[in-house]
Amino acid sequence: MERIFEVLKKPAVYYSLLIAVLAVVGGAAWAVYQTQIPPEQPINFPHNIHVGLQMQCLYCHPGAWRQASAGLPTQDKCWACHQQLKKYSDPAAIVPLEEWPVELQKLAGYVERNEPIPWVPVAIVPDHVHFNHRPHIAAELACQDCHGDMSKVTVAENPQTMNMGWCITCHQKKTVDDPEKREKLISCETCHY
Numbered sequence: 531m532e533r534i535f536e537v538l539k540k541p542a543v544y545y546s547l548l549i550a551v552l553a554v555v556g557g558a559a560w561a562v563y564q565t566q567i568p569p570e571q572p573i574n575f576p577h578n579i580h581v582g583l584q585m586q587c588l589y590c591h592p593g594a595w596r597q598a599s600a601g602l603p604t605q606d607k608c609w610a611c612h613q614q615l616k617k618y619s620d621p622a623a624i625v626p627l628e629e630w631p632v633e634l635q636k637l638a639g640y641v642e643r644n645e646p647i648p649w650v651p652v653a654i655v656p657d658h659v660h661f662n663h664r665p666h667i668a669a670e671l672a673c674q675d676c677h678g679d680m681s682k683v684t685v686a687e688n689p690q691t692m693n694m695g696w697c698i699t700c701h702q703k704k705t706v707d708d709p710e711k712r713e714k715l716i717s718c719e720t721c722h723y
């Protein structure tokens with residue numbers, strides 16, 4: 531969260547977000563919406579289109595299965611697929627770069643400059659918290675249980691504040707029949723070193 535607040539504190543980002551919010555909610559409930567507003571991303575990546583095409587979450591976020599951090603895709607991963615899309619590569623159907631959708635022109639720019647896409651994190655806990663995807667996936671939780679329905683969003687947003695109460699509430703709920711496990715899952719050292 532702290533990193534998001536740092537981003538929100540940068541005046542340019544703050545004001546463009548503020549304007550966007552005012553446009554959407556007509557100035558009402560700013561305080562309520564403030565923490566729900568996704569940060570501006572270098573490319574407006576549409577989750578809805580890609581998830582709608584049946585792409586697996588793990589194809590782009592493979593770490594969620596094996597390690598602590600889920601990871602974000604590189605420009606090469608995007609390009610490996612996008613450069614093969616017929617309308618952009620087939621000489622008969624070819625669409626010149628300047629007529630591509632703007633967000634794809636941005637993608638082409640990162641690829642050409644061989645520059646990593648500086649995605650801005652939205653799902654994040656502070657450094658003093660130990661979160662690991664692996665035991666959660668092993669316990670058969672779905673991505674959606676914590677990240678919401680990504681097939682409905684364009685730019686990723688955090689559906690809930692990932693605070694201590696959120697973690698502990700679920701840990702309690704999942705261990706009603708297992709006091710021993712509960713003790714472990716709600717003890718400070720499990721989540722804080």
Ligand code: HEC
Pocket residue numbers: 573574575576579580583585603604605607608609611612615631633634637
């Ligand atoms: C496995 C294939 C595949 C991968 C990987 C992929 N995309 Fe796509 N993407 C598509 C397809 C198919 C469409 C829909 C067709 C279109 O609009 O060209 C699409 C659409 C888009 C659009 C919307 C274009 C528009 O019409 O406005 C953007 C932006 C985009 N992708 C960016 C990305 C980025 C950034 C990545 C990497 C994080 C990525 N894509 C990874 C296949 C892929």
Ligand code: HEC
Pocket residue numbers: 571575577580581585586587588589590591602603649650651652653654673674677680681684685686687
């Ligand atoms: C084609 C690649 C692709 C697929 C498929 C995909 N994502 Fe993503 N995801 C991205 C990119 C690129 C970002 C960074 C941009 C953003 O935050 O919107 C991202 C961001 C996220 C974030 C926020 C990460 C952060 O930095 O805080 C979450 C959570 C997430 N995705 C979950 C999912 C889930 C769950 C699915 C499956 C339902 C999924 N994604 C499918 C490419 C993908």
Ligand code: HEC
Pocket residue numbers: 587588591593594595598599600601602653654655656661663666667671672673674675676677692
């Ligand atoms: C038990 C809740 C939970 C589940 C289930 C879960 N996540 Fe996460 N996810 C988190 C938390 C908490 C963070 C923030 C982690 C951090 O800051 O270290 C996160 C961060 C992320 C990120 C940001 C980038 C990164 O590397 O940390 C992505 C992408 C992501 N998750 C994708 C997924 C995908 C895909 C799945 C399903 C395979 C999934 N998550 C399942 C809670 C969850």
Ligand code: HEC
Pocket residue numbers: 655659660661662665666669671675676692693696697698700701704715720721
């Ligand atoms: C939606 C429910 C849910 C949420 C939310 C959730 N967890 Fe968990 N967590 C679980 C389950 C289920 C397990 C696996 C318990 C088991 O071993 O069977 C687990 C296991 C863990 C473990 C591994 C404990 C061990 O065995 O060593 C850690 C660490 C952990 N969670 C931290 C967190 C943190 C930090 C957060 C919040 C950022 C969080 N969890 C949010 C359900 C959740």
Ligand code: HEC
Pocket residue numbers: 655656659692693694695697698701715716717718719720721722
């Ligand atoms: C299941 C995981 C989990 C357990 C168990 C847990 N915490 Fe936390 N804790 C978090 C997360 C996530 C945050 C960061 C988000 C927040 O501040 O709510 C946090 C934040 C904190 C903070 C910093 C608050 C701040 O304002 O920055 C303190 C202090 C703290 N925890 C103490 C404890 C103590 C003491 C215990 C044992 C009684 C404990 N925690 C058990 C997940 C956990």
